[in-house]
Amino acid sequence: MITTKTILQPEVLEAVVVRFVGDSGDGMQLTGTQFTDTSAMFGNDIATFPNYPSEIRAPQGSLYGVSGFQVHIGSVEISTPGDNVDLLVAMNPAALKTNLYAVKPGHTIIVDTDSFTKKNLDKAEYKTNPLEDGSLENYRVIQVDMTTMTKEALKDVEGLDNKSITRSKNMFALGMVYWMYNRPKDHTVDFFNKKFKGKQHLIEANTKVLNAGYYFAETLELIPNAYTISPAKMIPGTYRIIGGNTATAWGLLAAAEKSGLELFLGSYPITPATDILHELVKHKHFGVKAFQAEDEIAGVTSAIGAAFAGDLAITTTSGPGLALKGEAIGLAMMVELPLVIINVQRGGPSTGLPTKTEQSDLMQAMYGRNGESPVIVIAASTPSNCFNFAYEAARLALEHMTPVILLTDGYIANGSAPWKIKSTADMPAIKNHKIAKIKENWSPYDRDEKTLARNWPVPGTPGLEHRIGGLEKDRVTGNISYEPINHEEMTRIRAEKVRLVENNIPELKTEFADSGDLLVIGWGGTYGSLHSAVKQISDEGYKNIGFAHFNYINPMPKNTEEILSKYKKIIVCELNAGQFVSILKTRFTKFEFSQHNKIQGLPFSNDELIQHFKQLV
Amino acid sequence: METTTAVKKYTFKDFTSDQEVRWCPGCDDYVILRSMQKALPEMGVNKEDVVFISGIGCSSRFPYYMSTYGMHTIHGRAPGIASGVKLANPNLSVWVMTGDGDSMAIGGNHFIHLLRRNIDLNMVMFNNEIYGLTKGQFSPTSIIGQKTKSSPYGNTQPPFSPGELALGANARFFARIGGNNPKDMTQIFIDAHKFKGTSLIEVLQNCVIFNDGCFDEVTDKEVKEDKQIFLEHGKPMIFGKNNDKGLVLNKLKLEVVTIGENGITQEDILVHNAKEEDKTLHQMLVRLEYPLATGVIRSFTDVTLEEREDALTAQVKSNSKFKKADDLFFSGETYEVK
Numbered sequence: 001m002i003t004t005k006t007i008l009q010p011e012v013l014e015a016v017v018v019r020f021v022g023d024s025g026d027g028m029q030l031t032g033t034q035f036t037d038t039s040a041m042f043g044n045d046i047a048t049f050p051n052y053p054s055e056i057r058a059p060q061g062s063l064y065g066v067s068g069f070q071v072h073i074g075s076v077e078i079s080t081p082g083d084n085v086d087l088l089v090a091m092n093p094a095a096l097k098t099n100l101y102a103v104k105p106g107h108t109i110i111v112d113t114d115s116f117t118k119k120n121l122d123k124a125e126y127k128t129n130p131l132e133d134g135s136l137e138n139y140r141v142i143q144v145d146m147t148t149m150t151k152e153a154l155k156d157v158e159g160l161d162n163k164s165i166t167r168s169k170n171m172f173a174l175g176m177v178y179w180m181y182n183r184p185k186d187h188t189v190d191f192f193n194k195k196f197k198g199k200q201h202l203i204e205a206n207t208k209v210l211n212a213g214y215y216f217a218e219t220l221e222l223i224p225n226a227y228t229i230s231p232a233k234m235i236p237g238t239y240r241i242i243g244g245n246t247a248t249a250w251g252l253l254a255a256a257e258k259s260g261l262e263l264f265l266g267s268y269p270i271t272p273a274t275d276i277l278h279e280l281v282k283h284k285h286f287g288v289k290a291f292q293a294e295d296e297i298a299g300v301t302s303a304i305g306a307a308f309a310g311d312l313a314i315t316t317t318s319g320p321g322l323a324l325k326g327e328a329i330g331l332a333m334m335v336e337l338p339l340v341i342i343n344v345q346r347g348g349p350s351t352g353l354p355t356k357t358e359q360s361d362l363m364q365a366m367y368g369r370n371g372e373s374p375v376i377v378i379a380a381s382t383p384s385n386c387f388n389f390a391y392e393a394a395r396l397a398l399e400h401m402t403p404v405i406l407l408t409d410g411y412i413a414n415g416s417a418p419w420k421i422k423s424t425a426d427m428p429a430i431k432n433h434k435i436a437k438i439k440e441n442w443s444p445y446d447r448d449e450k451t452l453a454r455n456w457p458v459p460g461t462p463g464l465e466h467r468i469g470g471l472e473k474d475r476v477t478g479n480i481s482y483e484p485i486n487h488e489e490m491t492r493i494r495a496e497k498v499r500l501v502e503n504n505i506p507e508l509k510t511e512f513a514d515s516g517d518l519l520v521i522g523w524g525g526t527y528g529s530l531h532s533a534v535k536q537i538s539d540e541g542y543k544n545i546g547f548a549h550f551n552y553i554n555p556m557p558k559n560t561e562e563i564l565s566k567y568k569k570i571i572v573c574e575l576n577a578g579q580f581v582s583i584l585k586t587r588f589t590k591f592e593f594s595q596h597n598k599i600q601g602l603p604f605s606n607d608e609l610i611q612h613f614k615q616l617v
Numbered sequence: 618m619e620t621t622t623a624v625k626k627y628t629f630k631d632f633t634s635d636q637e638v639r640w641c642p643g644c645d646d647y648v649i650l651r652s653m654q655k656a657l658p659e660m661g662v663n664k665e666d667v668v669f670i671s672g673i674g675c676s677s678r679f680p681y682y683m684s685t686y687g688m689h690t691i692h693g694r695a696p697g698i699a700s701g702v703k704l705a706n707p708n709l710s711v712w713v714m715t716g717d718g719d720s721m722a723i724g725g726n727h728f729i730h731l732l733r734r735n736i737d738l739n740m741v742m743f744n745n746e747i748y749g750l751t752k753g754q755f756s757p758t759s760i761i762g763q764k765t766k767s768s769p770y771g772n773t774q775p776p777f778s779p780g781e782l783a784l785g786a787n788a789r790f791f792a793r794i795g796g797n798n799p800k801d802m803t804q805i806f807i808d809a810h811k812f813k814g815t816s817l818i819e820v821l822q823n824c825v826i827f828n829d830g831c832f833d834e835v836t837d838k839e840v841k842e843d844k845q846i847f848l849e850h851g852k853p854m855i856f857g858k859n860n861d862k863g864l865v866l867n868k869l870k871l872e873v874v875t876i877g878e879n880g881i882t883q884e885d886i887l888v889h890n891a892k893e894e895d896k897t898l899h900q901m902l903v904r905l906e907y908p909l910a911t912g913v914i915r916s917f918t919d920v921t922l923e924e925r926e927d928a929l930t931a932q933v934k935s936n937s938k939f940k941k942a943d944d945l946f947f948s949g950e951t952y953e954v955k
């Protein structure tokens with residue numbers, strides 16, 4: 001039954017946002033992933049974002065047990081999972097209640113009416129049934145008794161218990177959505193064949209339900225095949241859909257192979273960084289040594305040991321873990337060993353919002369250690385470029401003999417997007433400073449003239465035996481030294497070494513207006529939101545707005561000042577209370593910076609950005 | 618220990634660095650240093666393959682005085698660093714040099730996990746029952762009532778027994794030795810090196826400045842033979858100046874008996890089996906106050922973490938279709954955009 005009075009007109013859409021929501025047991029992640037993969041193969045550009053409850057098994061039907069998966073697909077460039085949902089598929093009242101805010105009036109909602117029982121309505125804290133009380137009048141609500149129809153479709157399949165029958169209703173929903181957006185079913189059918197290999201009844205059941213949903217949508221003429229989304233104009237090549245954390249792990253694999261070093265990971269599980277550990281432990285075939293330590297301190301210290309012994313050493317964590325690693329990162333900085341620290345930021349402070357996103361660890365990454373201890377800080381900005389920046393973190397650590405902190409965040413780490421697969425052969429070369437032979441008057445603190453990177457004598461090499469440590473060392477011999485002037489010189493050398501990295505990184509680029517009234521600045525995981533907001537406003541005719549996004553934070557690109565000077569106003573947008581802007585203010589005192597901040601555990605929405613930018617021009 | 622190149626011949630001088638040793642004169646740390654420098658040439662290991670890792674404390678200055686590879690790291694964290702070194706290059710002989718505070722206070726968590734995992738490396742704990750470097754606060758091994766700078770009226774916190782803690786954490790190798798006994802200490806270092814798995818050696822180390830004489834009752838030359846039993850695998854548990862005292866099991870307790878009294882003969886005395894997997898008796902020996910058990914108390918050969926990891930890696934490698942990163946990147950669900 002369809003309550004909408006309006007007949008939908010067929011239209012060709014540039015982009016559409018679909019959100020699947022249900023109980024954590026309803027299989028929404030799977031449904032979303034299938035829709036994503038099918039659309040990707042169809043040639044669309046894509047961005048996705050999963051949203052699951054922090055509780056592993058929250059009570060059925062509860063508001064906090066709702067799990068969701070959002071997909072943004074388009075024939076145009078897609079840079080965020082989208083703000084406004086065009087189609088919401090809600091499998092129960094709690095899912096509807098917690099997600100309705102994202103659907104604008106006039107847009108479509110599919111609900112499983114079978115789940116709108118008194119019990120479920122109570123659990124969702126609905127006093128009256130929203131399907132009956134008129135509160136959804138402004139939406140196109142498609143009411144489907146999905147559970148009943150799933151059961152009906154499966155009445156002839158043998159060997160299924162009640163639970164597996166009700167569980168497959170997500171495929172009914174998927175079938176409907178496939179028809180609505182004119183997607184082929186074969187990828188998902190192939191998937192069933194692989195996943196349930198040998199379990200013929202499950203293959204049959206899932207395929208039947210998927211078809212049932214598809215034909216249901218087709219037969220009910222009330223849902224015209226309204227939307228089509230043509231393939232996007234993407235650079236030709238081989239693609240895959242990749243999530244940010246996987247991309248990060250793969251970037252490290254590529255860096256290890258390219259540098260000819262073995263990969264060592266020392267880590268302790270923490271949301272949302274754990275999936276990098278999960279991914280790397282799989283790759284023993286590449287000789288990856290992944291060590292799950294007893295805590296974050298042991299995670300980073302084991303990595304420091306591996307770096308001393310000559311491996312490409314990594315530690316991965318999130319904010320609270322970075323806090324624990326601080327002292328050891330200071331050691332790595334002091335002994336000048338290459339070390340990659342990956343911090344997948346989440347909402348802070350303290351335990352904060354573990355499953356939500358934020359950019360509030362920037363100051364911690366920059367300054368969260370005792371003493372003068374500068375390290376390289378870089379940030380990835382999209383799920384797929386996590387690959388590039390993980391690779392880049394490894395390259396810079398090895399070429400400059402210093403710790404590198406790579407910041408990603410829950411938003412890009414859990415989100416996914418098409419990735420034009422990079423072959424290791426196409427990645428830049430990675431040098432390192434290992435030495436094999438002893439020269440006269442040799443010291444472990446001999447430095448490369450251009451970069452000030454010290455050499456990297458590795459245990460096992462005859463003649464290069466040496467001791468390093470956290471105590472201040474003589475700038476020439478590397479022996480312990482408490483000499484006042486030497487300490488000041490060493491402090492300056494360590495800072496200069498990090499500053500010189502600016503010669504080994506690309507310049508800052510601007511998009512849209514390359515000079516003008518307003519420069520929008522962002523860094524890290526907000527690229528997608530900021531880019532699409534500036535694009536929209538520029539498409540609307542505001543041609544004097546430029547956009548610069550930072551991936552290199554310490555040091556910053558050499559041309560930063562030059563770019564800042566080309567605009568009348570500058571606005572720095574961050575998901576924190578203003579951390580990057582305060583770094584910019586201290587460094588570039590002659591400019592005035594305004595700021596836009598959001599600290600809700602959520603990404604920026606297009607509307608809020610556009611509204612703010614328009615006020616400024 | 619596998620080595621890649623033929624083992625060179627060394628003397629203790631080859632292991633002495635050019636750095637001036639800065640421990641207080643008379644400190645047992647000198648004995649430990651000298652014993653290690655003497656043990657290394659006997660181990661059959663090349664100098665470039667030896668790595669000393671320490672935390673922070675007087676004891677942790679140790680790596681600076683050796684001419685091998687070394688790293689003086691941060692307080693309590695040497696086990697993590699050493700584990701990383703060993704896992705990165707299993708060919709190295711890795712030594713953790715630590716104090717009672719470094720290993721059991723700030724580093725207590727790493728200490729137990731190191732022992733649990735059984736990575737093939739060695740740890741020497743300089744137990745002086747005090748914080749030396751920070752000038753005399755009580756440590757996790759200080760006894761109740763001990764007057765220190767941070768317990769002027771006497772320590773109220775009951776101590777750990779390192780051996781008990783270690784065996785509780787499933788240490789496969791545990792030895793204890795007096796800090797004034799370089800000869801046996803040297804041999805124990807060699808034994809520890811040869812042992813495959815994590816070896817822990819507790820040295821009863823006299824701190825002449827902040828806790829002088831704390832072990833005198835058992836380590837003093839005059840009383841040593843009567844107050845200590847030096848255990849050797851396969852030998853009867855006999856001690857005493859006259860070699861007439863021995864240990865027997867009486868119900869669930871170890872008991873000291875005199876050979877020749879009450880019909881006791883040498884046959885009745887327990888024989889030390891350090892290699893036994895069951896640690897019940899080792900635990901009793903570790904707890905014993907009179908005589909204090911020294912020597913290698915436990916030396917049970919178990920699978921090491923590296924062996925487990927290597928076996929898995931070999932298996933995964935032989936079953937895998939991925940030889941290069943590209944094989945992975947282009948595998949599975951990919952699609953072409955034309």
Ligand SMILES: Cc1ncc(C[n+]2csc(CCOP(=O)(O)OP(=O)(O)O)c2C)c(N)n1
Binds near residue numbers: 716717745750
């Ligand atoms: C994080 C940190 N906390 C505290 C200290 C101060 N500190 C240095 S050594 C030490 C205690 C050392 O005692 P122990 O391990 O027994 O070594 P000893 O000096 O007795 O050989 C302390 C508290 C430090 N260096 N780092």
Ligand code: SF4
Binds near residue numbers: 827
């Ligand atoms: S303070 Fe004690 S432990 Fe430290 S060097 Fe002096 S005597 Fe040795």
Ligand SMILES: [Mg+2]
Binds near residue numbers: 747748749
């Ligand atoms: Mg001590």
